[in-house]
Amino acid sequence: MTYQLEEPFFEEKGRITSQKEIGGGETQMTFSSNGTMKGNIEVTNTGDFVMVSKGNKETSAQGQGVVTIKDGNEKASYTFLQVGKTTEDGKPVLRGCAVWSTDSTGKLAFLDNMLSFFKVEVDENGNFSSKDRELN
Structure with missing residues (x-):
């Protein structure tokens, strides 16, 4: 059995919008971004995580997180796990997987029950770019 990652179906740019130390080496963070699904579906993405x-x-x-198409008529949600490492240049690089879910029967229907893998690059100001790929 062979597995491969497809071309990115989701590309986004955004920023960390808040962060709060919650103790024990844990930080609660929220994020917001704009991006495209399948190259032409404009979406917003908001969510939170504990690092x-x-x-x-x-x-x-x-x-x-929750992804919403620009007209607001369709949404998809996801949960994710990620690991991160800081490069020699001091930039965090995060890699992880997400499980997607939606009731949509339109543009976002392809996301239902999808497993994706992503890579996120973050700058010193909390701005990030990310690409998600489906495992096929």
């Missing part, structure tokens, strides 16, 4: 610092410039996180 755990593991020392050695490594992190892990668990969170959730």
Whole structure:
């Protein structure tokens, strides 16, 4: 059995909108972004996650989000797990997987029960870019 990652179906740019230390090396964060699904479906993405610092410039996180198409008529939700590492340049790079769910029968219907893998790059100001790919 062979698995491969498809071309990105979701590309976004956004920023961390808030962060709060909640103790025990954990930080609660919220984010917001704009992006495109399948190259032409404009969406917004909002969510939150709890990040755990593991020392050695490594992190892990668990969170959730909601993607809404620009006209507001369709939504999809997802939960995710991610791990992060800071590069030698001091930039965090995060990798993870997301499980998607939607009741949509329109443009976002393809997301229902999808498992995706993503990579996020974050700058020093909390701005990020991300790409999601489906496992096929």
